[in-house]
Amino acid sequence: MKLALIKSSVAALALTIGGAAYADKANDTLAVGFTKELENVDSYFNSSREGVVLQRAIWDGLIYRDPATNEYIGNLATSWEWIDDVTLEFKLREGVTFHNGEAFTADDVVYTVNFVSVKENGVKTQRNVNWMKSADKIDDYTVRINLKDPFPAAIEFLSGPVSMYPNEYYAEVGPSGMGLNPVGTGPYKATSVTPGQHFVLEKNENYHDSPKGQPTIGKIDIRTIPDVNTQLAEMFTGTLDLIWQVPTDQAEKLGQMEQFNVVNESTMRIGYMTLDAAGRTGADNPFTKLKVRQAVAHAIDSQTLVDALLKGKSKVVRSACFPSQFGCEQDIKAYEYDPEKAKALLAEAGYPDGFTTEFYAYRDRDYAEAISSYMNAVGIKTEFNMLKYSALRELRATKGVPVSFQTWGSYSINDTSAITSQFFKFGDLDDARDEQVRDWLDIADSSTDSDTRKENYSKALKRIADEAFWVPMFSYNTNYVFGNEVAYTPTPDEVLRFTTMTWN
Numbered sequence: 231m232k233l234a235l236i237k238s239s240v241a242a243l244a245l246t247i248g249g250a251a252y253a254d255k256a257n258d259t260l261a262v263g264f265t266k267e268l269e270n271v272d273s274y275f276n277s278s279r280e281g282v283v284l285q286r287a288i289w290d291g292l293i294y295r296d297p298a299t300n301e302y303i304g305n306l307a308t309s310w311e312w313i314d315d316v317t318l319e320f321k322l323r324e325g326v327t328f329h330n331g332e333a334f335t336a337d338d339v340v341y342t343v344n345f346v347s348v349k350e351n352g353v354k355t356q357r358n359v360n361w362m363k364s365a366d367k368i369d370d371y372t373v374r375i376n377l378k379d380p381f382p383a384a385i386e387f388l389s390g391p392v393s394m395y396p397n398e399y400y401a402e403v404g405p406s407g408m409g410l411n412p413v414g415t416g417p418y419k420a421t422s423v424t425p426g427q428h429f430v431l432e433k434n435e436n437y438h439d440s441p442k443g444q445p446t447i448g449k450i451d452i453r454t455i456p457d458v459n460t461q462l463a464e465m466f467t468g469t470l471d472l473i474w475q476v477p478t479d480q481a482e483k484l485g486q487m488e489q490f491n492v493v494n495e496s497t498m499r500i501g502y503m504t505l506d507a508a509g510r511t512g513a514d515n516p517f518t519k520l521k522v523r524q525a526v527a528h529a530i531d532s533q534t535l536v537d538a539l540l541k542g543k544s545k546v547v548r549s550a551c552f553p554s555q556f557g558c559e560q561d562i563k564a565y566e567y568d569p570e571k572a573k574a575l576l577a578e579a580g581y582p583d584g585f586t587t588e589f590y591a592y593r594d595r596d597y598a599e600a601i602s603s604y605m606n607a608v609g610i611k612t613e614f615n616m617l618k619y620s621a622l623r624e625l626r627a628t629k630g631v632p633v634s635f636q637t638w639g640s641y642s643i644n645d646t647s648a649i650t651s652q653f654f655k656f657g658d659l660d661d662a663r664d665e666q667v668r669d670w671l672d673i674a675d676s677s678t679d680s681d682t683r684k685e686n687y688s689k690a691l692k693r694i695a696d697e698a699f700w701v702p703m704f705s706y707n708t709n710y711v712f713g714n715e716v717a718y719t720p721t722p723d724e725v726l727r728f729t730t731m732t733w734n
Contacts, residue, residue, distance in 0.1 A: 254468065255715050255733035258448035262726075263461045263473040266593070267426040267454050269620050272409040273393045274346055274353045278619065279499075279639055282391070283726045286442075287431055287450070288329075289393035289414035292320055292339070293385060294441045297721040300644065302385055303441040306334065306394055306415065315380040315678055316363075322371040326438045328396040329419040336373040340365040341397030343375055352405070357652045358391040358641065361675075379676045382683065383556075383645040391641045417445045417729045427454050431728070443729045450728050465490065465711060472712040474726060477596075478541045481709035492711050496543035497724035498552045499639035499706040501597065503530070504653070507699050508663040510630030516585050517632055523698035525575035526633070527565035529608045530601060532703040534567075539597055542707035549691050550650050550700045557646035557674060557687030562695040572608040584609020590634035592619040598635045601703075627658035637706065642723035646687050647675045654694065662699035666690075 269276040273285035292307040304310075307320040326334040343365035346353050353359050361381040366374045377384060399413050412420040417440065418431035431450040455461050455470075462480060464470040476484070476492075485492035505517040505526060516522045532546045548565075551558035576584060589605070589612035591598035602612045612633075617625070625631055640648040651671045653659055667690045674686035694700060710720050718731045 254471065254713075258733075260447050260450050260716065260728070260731065261464075261469060261471045262450060262452045263455045263464065263470050264452055265454075265456055265458070265461070265475055266619065267456070268429075269354075270405070270409040270425070271412050271420070271423055271429070272405045273391070274355075274359070275405050275409065277355045277623075279724060282639075282641060282724075284412075284420075284429065284431075285391065285393055286416070286725050287418040287728050288412050288416045288420055289395070290416050290440060290442070291388055291390065291392050291394065292322075293389040295386070295389040295644075296441070297723050297725070302389055305389075305440055305442070306339075310385075313374065316377040318375045318377070318384060319368070320373050320375070322373065323438060324371055326415050327436060328399070328413050328415050329434065330396065330399055330413045332396040332398055332413075334394070334396075334415055335370045336367040337370075338394055338397045339373045339375075340367050341400065342393070342395045345395075345400070346392075355391070355641075355652075356657070357648070358387060361387070380678050381676060382678050382680075383643070383647045383675070386643050386645045387648075390643050417442055418450060428452070442727070445729045446732050447728065465713070468713075471716050472710070472718070472731075474708055474710045476709040476711050478539065478709065481711060484711050489714055490711055491714065491716070492709060493718075493720055494542040494707055494709050495720040495724075496545075496722050497639060497706045497708050498554070498642055498644070498722070499637050499724060500547045500552055500649075501594075501635065501637045501703050501706060502547075502550070503601065503701040503703070504634055504636055504659075504661045505699065505701070506630055506632050506661050507697065508630075508661055510661065511632050515632055516579070516581060516587065519579045520697060521575040521579035522581065523701075524565065525572040525579070525608065526605065526610065527698045527701045528568045528572040528575065529610070530604050530701060530703060531567040535597065535600060536704050539600060540704055540707060542709065543705075544707045545705050547702045547705050548695070550654075550694045550702055551646045551687075551691065552640060552649065552705060555640065555644050555646045555649065556680075557684050559684075559688040559691040561688075562692050564695075565698070565701075569604075569608050576609055581609070584611060586611040586613065587632045588613045588615060590615045590617060590622055590625070590631045592617055592622045592635075593637065594635075601635055623659070626661075630661065639706075639724055642725055646691075647671075650687065650690060650694070651675050654690065654699070662694070662697070664693065664697065664699065667693055667699075 264280050268280045290306050294303045294305040310320045346359040347362040363376045363378045417437045419434050421432045422430035429452040433445045433448050461473045481492050484490045505523050509518045536544045654667045670686040670690040674683045677683050717734050
């Protein structure tokens with residue numbers, strides 16, 4: 231967008247939002263723009279990055295991982311120990327209360343674990359919880375979590391997506407009630423929720439001595455504003471203080487203006503294509519053929535996508551995981567950009583004139599259109615379909631799609647089990663359904679020996695690359711834009727931490 235167009239948009243939109251309240255430190259309210267509509271605030275019933283942000287603000291887990299040092303620190307637990315390979319015992323912090331006044335005790339941990347670990351209760355992202363079998367109360371402030379099998383990544387998961395819920399309240403209201411009136415022990419309490427549109431958080435004045443730190447900003451006012459140009463206009467008029475995931479071209483221009491701070495930070499999210507190798511959309515689907523999948527891999531110029539579109543701290547990614555994650559093998563088959571080789575592989579596969587296929591995406595239309603163009607250039611003509619994430623996920627889970635552009639941020643979990651095992655162990659979103667890959671991942675996920683884990687993740691990731699089940703392309707970065715009254719240092723795990731934001 232040209233600078234003149236940004237200003238023009240501001241002038242036009244200022245007329246339409248003139249009634250909106252100005253957001254600044256004078257009223258101690260930080261106004262934040264979300265781009266994507268959050269399906270459900272209940273942290274176990276959504277799988278979006280926006281949900282992760284609210285989860286870390288409203289709820290706490292037993293453990294906290296310092297995003298700078300990766301050190302595990304007690305949060306709602308003060309200490310923990312492995313009793314055996316499948317039993318973890320926790321000593322809990324005393325004197326903590328939920329936002330509704332309920333005292334936090336072992337009963338809450340037991341209720342939460344015993345609810346979310348039952349598949350029939352419908353937790354959205356099963357991988358985050360399905361390694362737990364149950365929990366037992368030892369006394370009011372001692373609890374044991376029982377695992378189904380040895381799962382060495384348990385501490386990492388407990389430091390991320392596993393929130394502790396109030397047992398009495400959750401038993402009464404369930405996921406739908408928690409989604410409308412969330413109650414946690416976190417640094418901010420939700421005081422107003424309009425699903426998918428508007429969330430208001432207020433500082434928890436009674437927040438415990440958590441390693442997350444004490445909140446200083448009194449109120450966080452979050453609105454869903456899908457259109458980036460509208461977000462930019464509101465930044466100019468002062469009705470928004472902070473936006474994130476700002477496209478690079480807009481961020482670069484805003485960075486030249488004195489009234490804004492623009493910070494670019496890497497994330498654990500990767501962008502990839504998943505191909506229907508298992509034939510879920512039909513046994514005659516071209517992507518069931520190895521040479522077709524390899525042709526797609528050779529057709530995509532990932533480095534140019536990074537240089538021209540993503541920029542910032544993004545990098546080319548070749549393996550089906552994020553490089554910093556434990557077990558993310560990098561010594562795999564790489565597919566250099568070679569459109570002529572792609573055409574030759576298509577001809578060998580029986581498609582000398584190419585073919586036409588449906589192609590799906592749910593975000594970053596400009597990236598998706600560029601990827602589509604690369605496929606068109608070698609003869610794979612695409613019928614482009616842009617859906618909401620929830621709709622595309624449902625379609626993939628129930629019927630499958632031939633090929634789609636996807637992204638995954640691993641819930642900021644620094645372990646390969648949070649991504650590769652999420653998608654290659656015969657779950658609803660597994661488009662490969664390869665038994666060898668599944669078996670190696672099972673061993674890697676459950677072994678307590680780190681060398682065994684690495685060896686089996688390596689085997690699985692090499693086969694995924696050899697078979698071109700996925701076409702990994704790049705890691706994401708995020709551009710954060712905030713006004714001069716706001717001080718904030720983003721972290722590489724792509725979690726907006728309101729507790730570390732202050733007014734200048």
